Amino acid sequence: MTPDWFGMSLLHTVSGGLVWWAWILLGLDLVVKIIAVGYVPSQRKPSSAMAWLLAIFLLPFIGIALFMLIGSPYINRRRHKIQNSANEMLRTISRDEPDVPEGYTLTPELRSLVSLNRQLTAMPATTGTVVAVHSDYEGSITRMAEAVDTAQDYVNVQIYITAWDDTTDVFFRSLERAVERGVTVRYMFDHVGSWKYPGYRTLGKRLDEIGVKWLVMLPLQPWRWRFRRPDLRNHRKLLVIDGHTGFMGSQNMIDSSYLMKGNIREGRHWIDNMAEVTGPVVALLNSVFAVDWFTECGEELPLLTPSESTEWLSSRPDMLQIIPSGPGFTTEPNLRLFTSIVHHAKKSLVLVSPYFIPDESLLEAITTAAYRGVKVELFVSEKADQPLIEHAQSSYYxxxxxxxxxIRRFPYPAVLHSKFMIADHEVVCTGSSNMDMRSFGLNYEITLMSAEGSLLEKMTALAGEYREACTELTSEEWDTRARSRRYIDNVARLTSALQ
Incomplete structure (x- = not known):
């Protein structure tokens, strides 16, 4: 009797039962996994690489198909080239602008933040007057419409989600009046971000009828040979009027219910804020619009330096800095800014984000700050508007x-959609960027940073209003959640790393 060395007879029995095509599939599976191990981690964070490898190893052909579709962290070469060219142009025209405007004395820590932002985005710090921070949803739209009514030359609008509904009609009518006065009105909205909302099919036609020049951002139109990673978004929200007045923040141009029947039935509504600014900072805000406009249609708009726009300033304006970020930047400017601010915090840190799914560096910075004795507060919604995000976010609590x-939770049915950070009552940043991996790597975002001044005071007051409205989540309460909930949270956390 022939001995069975190491179970070889069993192997022969099993292999003998496999047909030729099964061997081919096994071979392909092995080849795919070997290639993935050496390719997937390239220029990717370890957590993201491990998540993709796990998907590919467990579901080889589905995993590799998903990776080919949405696995690339970068945009196409054309967009990347345009962003690099724009950065070089901004550096050239602002080379005589100092990092910090004259007359402002910053601590070494704050000066390093300004230098970091300029190095990564080519945007120097400048001055501006923060007229107001609008936190009333409909009031904010009305105020933007009133500002448009003062336009004499141009109006540039760039808002991620746009819908022409009963709430936003006042804004679009102001655009119509502006066109009738001979004002050039340009409008951009995100293609995928807007298409699921009521009225999208007729939105372009209605804008044409009132004479607005409009474009969709990041169009997903393969039938026109316009290919890209399908989950990229231009998430920016900004408005520029004649180069002297600007708005930016977290609010989309849509009813606060987002026109969804379930939201209307449950009374769910979004809580946002928009900063209204005037002065030189608006020139940089307009530069962000100009780059995105050129990217989508090839039309060049003039880029002005802050020193060329000194009107509409108060006697003691704020020091302000615009920080654009997105797939066009390979250095993740918003993530580096947020992480640096957290590391610099010594006494207090306020974090407000509707979607809080940090990467390892930001999470470690936040928990380390808390261990150092910094008073850290995180403001989120009691219930997020997206179940997967709700579970992924909860996994960090x-x-x-x-x-x-x-952890302070804004009570349901409201969705706290504002996004800002305050450290030590010395520095504040606000804008469109969430503190999640999507905003750091997949979304085009815009952030406004200020050291001291009226923006800091206004955002601190707004944080106080949120604090009064929120309930605090305790460890004792969180420990009572069901095991099934913990399991789902952890699975969602893993999927959030697939970037």
């Missing part, structure tokens, strides 16, 4: 609470 972070 235990370690945050363990570190001493106070």
């Amino acid at each position: 235990a370690e945050l609470l363990r570190a001493g972070v106070r």
Whole structure:
């Protein structure tokens, strides 16, 4: 009797039962996994690489198909080239602008933040007057419409989600009146971000009828040979009027219910804020619009330096800096800014984000700050508007609470959609960027940073209003959640790393 060395007879039995095509599939599976191990981690964070490798190893052909569709962290070469060219142009025209405007004295830590932002985005710090921070949803839209009514030359609008509904009609009518006065009105909205909302099919036609020049951002139109990674978004929200007045923040141009029947039935509504600014900072805000406009249609708009726009300033304006970010930047400017601010915090740190799914560096910075004795507060919604995000976000709560972070939840049915950060009552940043991996790597975002001044005061007051409205999540309460909930949270956390 022939001995069975190491179970070889069993192997022969099994292999003998496999047909030729099964061997081919096994071979392809092995080849795919070997290639993936050496290719997927390239220029990718370890957590993202491990998540993709896990998907490919468990579901080889589905995983590799998904990776080919949405696995590339970069945009196409054309968009990347345009962003690089724009950065070089901004550096050239602003080379005589100092990092920090004359007359402002910053601590070494704050000066390093300004230098970091300029190095990554080519945008120097400048001055501007913060007229107001609008936190009333419909009031904000009305105020933007009133500002448009003062336009004499041009109006540039760039808002991620746009719908012409009963709430936003006042704004679009102001655009119509502006066109009738001979004002050039340009409007951009995100293609995928807007298409699921009521009225999208007729939106372009209605804009044509009132004479607005409009474009969709990041169009997903393969039938026109316009290919890109399908989950990229231009998430910016900004408005520029004649180069002297600007708005930017978290609010989309749509009813606060987002026109969804379920939201209307449950009374769900979004809470946002928009900063209204005047002065030189608006020139940089307009530069962000100009780059995106050129990217989508090839039309060049003039880029002005802050020193060329000194009107509409108060006697003591704020020091302000615009920080654009997105797939066109390979250095993740918003993530580096947020992480640096957290590291610099010594006494207090306020974080407000509707979607809080940090990468390892930001999470470690936040928990380390709490362990250092910094009073850290995280403001989120009691219930997020997207279930997967709700679960992914929840998976971080235990370690945050363990570190001493106070988690404050805005009561349902409201969705706290504002996004800002305040550290030590010295520096504040606000804008369109969430503190999640999508905003850091896949979304085009815009952030406004200020050291001291009226923006800091206004955002601190707004944080106080949120604090009064929120309830605090305790460790004792969180520990009672069901095991099934913990499991789903952890699975969602893993999928959030697929970038």
